[in-house]
Amino acid sequence: MAIFRHFALVPLAFLCAAARAFNISRTDNIMAQWGEISFENSLATYCDGTVDLFTLGWLHYSPTALPSFASPTIPGASCTGAVFPNSQLADCPTLSTDITACQSKGVAVLLALDPGSGAVTDWYTSQASARAYADQLWNLFLGGTSNTRPFGDAVLDGILVQAPDAHITTGNIEGFPAFFDQMRLHAPIAYGSKPYILAARMICPVLDENALSAALNTTSLDVVQISVAGHDSLCSVAHYDNKTMWNFDRWDRWATSFSLNKGVKLYLDVPSYSDGYNSYVNATRVAQIANETHMHYPNTFGGVSYWDSAHAVQNDGFNVALRDALRLPEQLPSASPSGSQSITSPPDPTIGIPAETKSTAEKAISPILILSVAIPVTAVAAFILLATFWLRSRKTRRESQIRPYGRRRLKHLGVQGTGQIPAKPSSGEGVSSPPHKTFL
Template sequence: MSRSDNIVAYWGGNADEDRLSAYCDATVNVITISTIIYQGEGQLPTMLDMEQPCGQAFFANTQLAYCPDLATDITHCQSKGIAVMVSLDSGNGTDIDWYGSESRARAYANLLWDLFLGGQSISRPFGDAQLDGVDFPCSWSDFASGCKAFLDQLQSHFQSDTVSRPYYSVVSVFCSDITSSGLITANLDAIYVAVHTGACSVAHYGDDALWNYGSWDSWVTSQADSDALKLYLLVPASATFGVDYVNPDRLAYIAMSTAARYPAHFGGIVYFDAAAAAANNGFQKSLRHAFSNVSHTSSLGIVPAVSTLSFSPVKTATSTSAGTASVSPTSSPTAPSQAPSFTLATAQETAPGSLASSKASKSTLVIAIVVAFAILVLAGIISFISVCIYRRRKRKVAEAGARLEGEEESNEASEPILRPFYAYPQPSSSVLDSEKPVALSHPTVMSSSPGRVQGLTMSHLQAIQVRRDSEDTIISVLHGSPRTLKNRSHYCQGMDMVISPVPLSPALA
């Protein structure tokens, strides 16, 4: 197995579940049908609580259900690249169980091959639909030889059918037993480690004294022919099972952190079951999303899980010894005691993480387009306002210019224009010699004699035009109040002045 983020779901035996095809989506890589129950030598097995998906159709003289609708769902899921496996019950750990003897174990392996996998039988519950593998508990050291015989026999069948599909073998075991059970590892594709109860539960992740994944990884590494063997964490999809439960985000973090630290053998997450996950606020969707987020935001180099899968060929058979105690993930009748695993890798994969990334990219693109459009609209509004302000100012300037021109024309018409001194009328001697105030009606040339200026009524003084003696050159034009002009006239001794009763033209001044 080349992946570290596979997700496996159990299905079956839950009264609230939908049909199998409803759960075959991008959130899972494998679905395991639970559970096949051994009925003894010479008898066909039964399937746990299959009344809902299978109805009341049974093969003659047996309790093995005939499930054509389920067969359709199986092929539908497989067409989407999702592997469909079957799990076996754990039995009672006695001599009469299918693993109680080597001969019985081999016979049961042959029967399962014919009924559910690539063999032939008139009593196939799923018709021509062929499942992709078997998930079984087999960790009792007292029955190691039976478990080994069962696995060897299955492997011989798997190797005989290399054309139609690869097949997978999975064993489940409690986390407390994995290193001490003498568990078979040869010919296995995965081990589902139940971490939902006990001191080594996933609830104790982070406590190195209790969470001992490192010892499991070391143990697997030490086994022969275990290079491709993967370890999965088997957990509940809901707190309703009454065992240790962690939410999808936390679970994804634990999984990806473990994969980063122990990349060689970590395979993914197995949860029970599909119906409970859907009822728990879409546990399966949250888990896949969290897997994708953790994968993309870390530097683990882990590829997000795929929605369309192909499988690698079956490996060559090799054998070792078998194991110890019975395994059951939970005491709940709906909680499976084992789970599947397989190699998931191929050409034309469409990763859910990639889909999420694609959606995120599309969302980012849409946001960028909206922001750009908003900026363009805002720029247009600002430009429009600027043009309006410019035109308004231009209009006001034009109006002000016209008004000034009118005022200048008015001033030119009403106010005297500065002219050379010889052009102004000369006052009569009586006016110049008068000691009384003189009322002037127009600008008048006067000597700079202070006395004469002082004799003028101050209200007549609006401007004084000063020139030098015997010259027409205008030195300055003085404006101001009458009192100021009278005072300033004292500084004009020896100069002639034009005394004006009105302001001289501003343009000329």
């Protein structure tokens, strides 16, 4: 039984460890922006099971000093407003507790970079500036070391760069691919033991012929947020039913044919509230669009991202509604209608169905829950089979040991056909020992 206990507990421990890891290859991940709204709560408050990945920002670049956040206090972070000497970079080690608490629940936290103003001093206008900025951020926020780490010992899980709007059609953005190339030298791949994730946020029409589109083809990204809001005349979620305007198929072709990382995941980026955004749609509609998009492009679709966390909670629980509606069932079409194939990220076995069409009992069962039951049950069955085999083998060996003393022994003792062994002779009576040949 001791052997069985070791055999059963190891898989369960493995499953518990696996449950705590962010899975970049899933197709129902949810990302949310945090860190810039005055009335938002602490980061840990939003790590409640509704979000898989947070982007923390926005961080502003400085060519002559340390970078800085929009406010040193970082709303919701319990920061005092303290900054490092000769800079505006927040010194907020208390936020490390929230970051590590979220990470312990399997939630990844990325640093979000402000796109800049389009000035020639912005980091993406020069390869040298871009690589130096990547080195700096690696030491300040990721796996490097520095005396000026804003969040103490907390190690963030990657970087999100918002595309520079001022340089979408013209301008020099040679630093854009150089930045990610340098960061990749520090964090070779996003699927290792420490999942450093390199992400970019683009507006949906970016694939039209322009400099940024060309730069994308030479950039290795793990995640691309496609902003499908605020572009009413183009490709927003408000025009999802107009397939001449909705252009996710173009993004799918880019991901499978032109992206350096053929395992890149595409996220639909939407607002979580309606104020000022006439392309806003509610969580149920977002989930419907996401589920249908996943059905058609299962190899490249990664999930939904929204901005921001505080508004999502206030907007009738947008975050909870989206999470519930985006819990995808466990079946997937055998092939994508677009014919796309993913090399490093195999299709997640799910098909999207809006949550309102299913009862609670019909919702998908977590694969980890299934495995946590199936593996111990299988182990018990295997143990029973092994025990049965061992007992039968032992019985067979015992029978083989007494068989030579079977019928010949009985015949010699004068008991034939009865199957009875004569009683032991009483005292004074003797039974002569048979010749040795009797036992041959």
